Amino acid sequence: MSQLPLRAQLASALGRTAATLSRATGRGDGSVIGGRVSLLLEPDLLRKLAADRRLALVSATNGKTTTTRLITAALRELGDVASNAFGANMPAGHVSALSAAKDAPYAVLEVDEKYLPEVLDNTGAGVVVLMNLSRDQMDRAAEIWLLAQKWRRALAGKPAHVIANCDDPLVTWGASTAARVTWVAGGQRWREDSWCCPECGGPLDRKGADWACRECTFHRPEPNWVLDDEDAIDPRGERWRLNLKLPGQANRSNAVIALATAEAFGLLPHQALPRLREVTSVAGRYTTVARDGRSLRLLLAKNPAGWLEAFDVSSAERPIILSVNAQGPDGRDTSWLWDVDYRILGGRPVYVTGERRLDLALRLDVAEVPFTLAESFAQAVAALPPGDIDVIANYTAFQAIRTEFGRAE
Amino acid sequence: MQSNLRIVWIYPDLLSTYGDQGNVLVLEQRARRRGIPVETVHVRSSDPVPEQGDIYLIGGGEDRPQILGAERLRRDGGLHRAIERGAALLAVCAGYQIMGSVFGGEEGQPVAGIELIDISSGRGERRAVGELAAEVDPGLGLPTLTGFENHMGVTRLGPGVRPLSRTVVGTGNGDGTEGCYAGKVVGTYLHGPALARNPALADLLLTWAMGPLPPIDDTWYERLRQERLAAVL
Numbered sequence: 118m119s120q121l122p123l124r125a126q127l128a129s130a131l132g133r134t135a136a137t138l139s140r141a142t143g144r145g146d147g148s149v150i151g152g153r154v155s156l157l158l159e160p161d162l163l164r165k166l167a168a169d170r171r172l173a174l175v176s177a178t179n180g181k182t183t184t185t186r187l188i189t190a191a192l193r194e195l196g197d198v199a200s201n202a203f204g205a206n207m208p209a210g211h212v213s214a215l216s217a218a219k220d221a222p223y224a225v226l227e228v229d230e231k232y233l234p235e236v237l238d239n240t241g242a243g244v245v246v247l248m249n250l251s252r253d254q255m256d257r258a259a260e261i262w263l264l265a266q267k268w269r270r271a272l273a274g275k276p277a278h279v280i281a282n283c284d285d286p287l288v289t290w291g292a293s294t295a296a297r298v299t300w301v302a303g304g305q306r307w308r309e310d311s312w313c314c315p316e317c318g319g320p321l322d323r324k325g326a327d328w329a330c331r332e333c334t335f336h337r338p339e340p341n342w343v344l345d346d347e348d349a350i351d352p353r354g355e356r357w358r359l360n361l362k363l364p365g366q367a368n369r370s371n372a373v374i375a376l377a378t379a380e381a382f383g384l385l386p387h388q389a390l391p392r393l394r395e396v397t398s399v400a401g402r403y404t405t406v407a408r409d410g411r412s413l414r415l416l417l418a419k420n421p422a423g424w425l426e427a428f429d430v431s432s433a434e435r436p437i438i439l440s441v442n443a444q445g446p447d448g449r450d451t452s453w454l455w456d457v458d459y460r461i462l463g464g465r466p467v468y469v470t471g472e473r474r475l476d477l478a479l480r481l482d483v484a485e486v487p488f489t490l491a492e493s494f495a496q497a498v499a500a501l502p503p504g505d506i507d508v509i510a511n512y513t514a515f516q517a518i519r520t521e522f523g524r525a526e
Numbered sequence: 527m528q529s530n531l532r533i534v535w536i537y538p539d540l541l542s543t544y545g546d547q548g549n550v551l552v553l554e555q556r557a558r559r560r561g562i563p564v565e566t567v568h569v570r571s572s573d574p575v576p577e578q579g580d581i582y583l584i585g586g587g588e589d590r591p592q593i594l595g596a597e598r599l600r601r602d603g604g605l606h607r608a609i610e611r612g613a614a615l616l617a618v619c620a621g622y623q624i625m626g627s628v629f630g631g632e633e634g635q636p637v638a639g640i641e642l643i644d645i646s647s648g649r650g651e652r653r654a655v656g657e658l659a660a661e662v663d664p665g666l667g668l669p670t671l672t673g674f675e676n677h678m679g680v681t682r683l684g685p686g687v688r689p690l691s692r693t694v695v696g697t698g699n700g701d702g703t704e705g706c707y708a709g710k711v712v713g714t715y716l717h718g719p720a721l722a723r724n725p726a727l728a729d730l731l732l733t734w735a736m737g738p739l740p741p742i743d744d745t746w747y748e749r750l751r752q753e754r755l756a757a758v759l
Binding site: 252260261262263309312313318319320331449450451452453454455456475476478479480482483484485 | 542548551555572591
C-alpha cells in the first residue's frame with residue numbers, strides 16, 4: 118500500500134493505541150473506540166486507508182459476519198486481507214480494521230445496511246456483496262424498502278461489481294441499478310417481507326424459487342451461481358459439494374455467495390472452497406462450550422429470519438435453552454417474537470431465560486409449546502441433565518453467555 | 527350465540543411488520559381455550575376481503591404498503607360491508623390510520639383513508655418509539671393498557687369516536703389520548719401483539735363477537751403485564 122499522509126498515519130496509529138488500551142483494560146476488542154479516535158483526528162481516514170486496496174463490502178440483515186469471514190478466508194489464498202472480523206460494522210470499525218492491517222492488499226468489510234452508501238462512497242470498493250433484507254430491530258433500524266432504495270441510489274453510476282442473492286426480491290431490486298451484477302440463487306427461508314413487488318407494489322407470484330411480479334416486468338434474474346442443497350453450481354455448470362464445517366442451510370447460502378465473490382477476485386472454486394471449509398466458528402457463533410458434563414452449542418438469532426436459521430441448525434433430539442434480552446443492540450421492542458413460529462420446538466425440553474423471558478414465556482404458552490422458566494442461564498443449564506444442549510439467544514443475551522463462558526473463539 | 531369464530535386477518539402481505547400475527551394468535555388461543563372452534567382467513571392484498579367474518583384485524587407497516595393497503599381496501603369495500611353487518615375490528619398503527627379520512631404518506635403528503643371511522647391523521651415531528659401505558663375509557667371497563675408504539679403519526683379524533691384511553695406514558699394519538707373506539711371498531715397505535723399485553727381487550731373483541739365468556743387461566747399474560755407496567759409506571 119502507498120504511504121499515507123502524515124496526519125492519516127498519526128490518526129491511524131493513535132487509534133491503534135486506543136484499541137490496545139481498550140483490550141488491555143478488558144473493555145472489549147477495541148475496534149470501535151480505536152476507529153472513533155482515528156476519525157476524530159482525520160475524518161477522511163477511511164478513504165485514505167482504502168485507497169490502493171482491492172475491497173469487498175458485505176451487507177445484509179443476516180449472515181454478514183459469517184460471510185465476511187468466509188470471503189476473508191478465501192482471499193487469503195491471494196495475500197493478506199484486512200477485515201472487521203468481530204462485527205464492528207460501522208465506519209469506526211472499518212477504520213480500525215484497515216489501520217490494523219496497513220499493508221494488506223485486500224480488505225473484506227462487513228457493513229451495516231444503513232451505512233452501505235456512505236462506506237461505498239468513501240472506499241470506492243470494487244466488489245459489493247448483498248445477501249438478504251428482512252425485518253430487524255424495527256425500533257431503531259430503517260424500514261427495509263427504504264434501505265433497498267438507498268442501495269439502488271448508491272450503486273447507480275458506480276463501477277462496483279455486485280454479487281447479489283436473486284432469491285430475495287428486495288435485494289434483487291436494491292442491486293439492479295449496479296453496472297455489473299453476478300446473481301446468486303442463495304435461497305430465501307424467510308419470505309414474510311417479500312410478498313409484494315418492490316418496484317410497483319403488485320403481488321409477487323412465486324413458483325419454487327422463481328418469482329415475478331403479476332403487474333409489472335420485475336422478475337427474478339437468471340442466476341449465475343446456484344445453491345442446490347449441499348452443492349454449489351458455478352457459472353460453468355460445474356457442481357461443487359460444499360462440505361462445510363459450519364452447519365445449516367444459511368451457511369451453505371453464505372458459502373456460495375463467498376465462492377461467487379472469490380471468483381470476482383479471480384479465485385476459482387477449487388482454490389476458494391478448501392479455504393471456506395477451514396472456517397469452524399465465527400465470533401463464537403456455532404461454537405460448542407462445555408460445562409459440568411454438558412456440551413452447549415451456541416446459536417445467535419437476532420430477528421425472525423435468524424430464528425428460522427437457528428431452528429434449521431438445531432437438533433430436534435436435544436434439549437434447548439432460549440434466551441432473549443431487549444437492550445439497545447437487540448431492539449427494545451419484543452414484538453418480533455410473534456413473527457417466529459416456535460411450534461417446531463414442541464416435544465423437546467425447552468428452557469426460557471434472559472431479561473425478557475416473560476415475553477417469550479407467553480409467546481410459547483400461546484403456541485402451546487411446554488417450557489420451563491429459568492431465572493438465569495446458569496440455572497437452566499444446571500436443571501438439564503448432562504449431555505448435548507442447544508442454545509439460541511439474541512444479541513446481548515448471546516454476548517452475556519459468551520462472557521460467562523469466556524470469549525475463547 | 528353462534529358456535530364458530532371467524533377471524534379475518536387483512537393484508538398480512540402488506541401490513542404485518544411488527545409481530546401483528548400475535549393479535550391473531552392470541553384471539554385464536556383465547557377462543558380455543560374456551561372451547562370455541564376458530565376459523566382464520568389470511569386475506570392477501572390481491573384478494574377480496576370476505577364479508578362474513580366476526581373479528582377483523584389489520585396491522586402496521588411501512589409508508590408504501592400503508593398507501594397500497596388503503597387503496598386496495600377502498601376499492602374492495604368488503605371491510606365496510608362487514609362492519610355494517612356488525613363485525614368487530616382491531617386496527618393497529620398504520621392500519622388504524624387507514625380507517626380514517628386521511629393520513630400522512632412517505633413525504634408527509636396527505637393520503638386518503640377509507641373513512642370507516644371519524645379520525646384523521648398526519649405526520650408528526652418526531653418518531654414516537656417506546657413503551658406506552660394508558661388508562662382505558664371507563665365506558666369499556668378495561669384495566670390499564672400496556673404496549674409498545676413506534677410511529678410518526680398524529681391522529682385527531684372526531685366527534686364520531688371516543689378515545690380508547692388517556693396516556694400515562696408514551697405518545698399515542700399525540701394529544702394525551704391513545705387509540706379510539708366507535709361501535710365495535712377499536713383503533714390503536716400499540717403495534718404488533720397489543721392483545722398479548724392486553725388480554726382483556728382481546729376478550730372484549732371476543733365478547734362483541736360471541737357473547738359472554740367464561741374466565742380462563744391468565745397466568746402468563748398477567749405476569750408479563752405486571753412486569754411491563756412496573757417497568758414504566
